[in-house]
Amino acid sequence: MLDRLKDIVRKTSINVCIVNCGGCNGCDIELVACLSPRYDLEQYGIYLQNNPRDADVLLLTGAVTEQWEDKLHRIYTKVPEPKVVLAVGNCPQSGDVFAQEGGRVSAPASNFIPVDAEVCGCPPRPDEIISAVLAVVPKAMVAKGHENKKIKDNDS
Numbered sequence: 827m828l829d830r831l832k833d834i835v836r837k838t839s840i841n842v843c844i845v846n847c848g849g850c851n852g853c854d855i856e857l858v859a860c861l862s863p864r865y866d867l868e869q870y871g872i873y874l875q876n877n878p879r880d881a882d883v884l885l886l887t888g889a890v891t892e893q894w895e896d897k898l899h900r901i902y903t904k905v906p907e908p909k910v911v912l913a914v915g916n917c918p919q920s921g922d923v924f925a926q927e928g929g930r931v932s933a934p935a936s937n938f939i940p941v942d943a944e945v946c947g948c949p950p951r952p953d954e955i956i957s958a959v960l961a962v963v964p965k966a967m968v969a970k971g972h973e974n975k976k977i978k979d980n981d982s
C-alpha cells in the first residue's frame with residue numbers, strides 16, 4: 827500500500843536531490859529559501875529528495891573539489907533515467923572564487939557529468955533558481971521520455 831502511494835506521488839512530482847560538491851553554502855542557503863513560505867517551491871510539485879536513487883533531478887552547487895571528482899559521478903549514476911542535472915551558481919560552472927589564487931577545484935562540473943542547464947549568480951536568487959527549474963526541468967524530462975502526466979500537461 828505505502829509503495830503504491832509512493833509510486834503515485836513520484837509520478838506526479840519532480841524530486842530533486844541537492845549535492846554540494848564544495849562551495850561556501852551561499853547557494854544552499856538560497857535553496858533553503860526556495861522552500862520557505864515566501865517562495866514555496868513545493869506548490870509546483872517539486873520536492874527535495876535525499877536519496878539519489880529516488881530523484882529525477884540532480885541539483886549541483888559548489889566548485890567540485892578534488893574529493894568530489896569521483897563521488898559526483900558515482901552519485902550521478904545512481905539517479906534513475908531519465909535524469910536531469912541543473913548546476914546552480916557560478917561555482918559548478920567556473921569555480922568562481924575558489925578557482926582564483928591557485929585554488930584546487932575541478933570545475934566545471936560538466937567535465938565529470940552531463941549538465942543540462944545552469945543558473946548563474948553568486949549566489950543566484952531563489953526566484954531565479956525556481957524559474958530555472960520550472961523552465962528547464964519539465965522540458966528536459968519530456969525530451970528524455972519521462973512518463974509524467976503533470977509535466978506533459980504543464981508543457982502543452
Ligand code: SF4
Binds near residue numbers: 888949
Ligand atoms: S556560487 Fe558563490 S554563493 Fe554559490 S557556492 Fe559558489 S561562492 Fe558560494
